[in-house]
Amino acid sequence: MLVDQPSTRRREADLKVDGQVLDVETAVKDGILGGVGGGFGGGFASEKLDLKQMIEELESVEVPTVFICPISLEPMQDPVTLSTGQTYERSNILKWFSLGHCTCPTTMQELWDDSVTPNKTLQQLIYSWFSQIYLASKKRSEDVQGRVKEILETLKKVKGQARIQALKELRQVVNAHSTAKKTVVNNGGIALISSLLGPFTTHAVGSEAIGILSNLDLDSSSKSHLMQPAKISLMVDMLNEGSIDTKINCSKLIEILVEGDDFSAEKVASLSLLVGLLRLVKDKRHLNGILAGLRLLKTVCSHESVRSSFVSVGGVPQLVVLLPSLNNECLELALYVLEAVSTAPEGKLALKDCPNTVPNVVKLLMKVSENCTQLALSILLAVFNLAPEECASLAMDAGLAAKLLLVIQSGCNLVLKQRSAELLKLCSLNYTATIFMSKCKLTRTIQ
Secondary structure, three states: OOOOOOOHHHHHHHEEEEEEEEEEEHHHOOOOOOOOOOOOOOOOOOOOOOOOHHHHHHOOOOOOEEEEEEEEOOOOOOOOOOOOOEEEHHHHHHHHHHHOOOOOOOOOOOOOOOEEEOOHHHHHHHHHEEEEEHHHHHHHHHHHHHHHHHHHHHHHOHHHHHHHHHHHHHHHHHHHHHHHHHHHHHHHHHHHHHHHOOOOOOOOOOOOOOHOOOOOOOHEEEEEEEHHHHHHHHHHHHHHHHHHHHHHHOOOHHHHHHHOOOOHHHHHHOOHHHHHHHHHHHOOHHHHHHHHHHHHHHHOOOOHHHHHHHHHHHHHHHHHHHHHHHHHHHHHHHHHHHHHOOOOHHHHHHHHHHHHHHHHHHHOOOOOOOHHHHHHHHHHHHHHOOOOOHHHHHHHHOOHHHHHHHHHHHOOOOHHHHHHHHHHHHHHHHOHHHHHHHHOOOOOOOO
């Protein structure tokens, strides 16, 4: 028979509170975590809370290690202790035994006695701890809901600086609490805040209102209301003239408005919007701004009628120049935009006329992801088909042939290999086989 190990059991039952290590019995006795001796313990009889529900709702809360089952790494609801002193969730340890194991999962000691003992003290402490956290969270949530309702009522009455202050406070609460977002939506807050946006709205009010709306879940009716020309015009103006936070929020809100099948990006894609977005993505000081701007550019440029407008404001060379400096996420978005633009005649011409297109795009092949490689190949094919002789020399100097062979020999999908072969053929049109192989610097084996 194994000898019981009180020191091990002690460690399992120890809990650190305010920097001090306490055993669970002392913690319950002193009411530190809301046990029967104090805290929230007295309120449990009147309203029995479900432990499973509390654990699910408090999923993001950091749970004391002693409450965690070593097998599932989840909080225990029915803890049981083995003869080794180790404690587990009952269902997990019984499943371990049912698989034929005769050892303690943590210590791997062989068990002569596979009986389990309910750890009622720990179970009570777990329940008390979660109850205390849950009730405190519920109280905070109720306080937040009450404050949001008060602010919404205030917004119906005040103007000027008082309105700005109310919007600022509401924005802070909404950004900090998910409960606040639901309360705004459920109490007509979206319609109220949207009504503050119009041709005579000051940028101070508009900035706060848009900051709130860009963080809410908008239904189709709310989107339709915000798609009014005067409101869109205000958002575009603020995208061009506001602070960096305001520009980002305007981009996010417009993206929310035009995403989905019910709303067309063409309704908002003015030249002023495109100019503002290009300014945003060129500001290297703010990575969040670059990402927000490119996301919206991708959305609006998915519409064929917008692509010519993007070309007309000089978007192609500006975006091509940025490619080497973008991170992977932004790079993929930029390539989506350029690939979409390359399907339009004016887009192909703009890409061909930009001296940086071929060298910058060639460098991206097989560098980031298969998706980026596919987009880059589409862009290069569009340019080559327009002017194969002119582009071939640039491409060869940029090392395109070696990159294409790498794609062909890799495990990429068949479409990429076919496009690479087609592009390689276009590169070779201006050269004899010998000169082409020489320029590619390929070995005889590859030949």
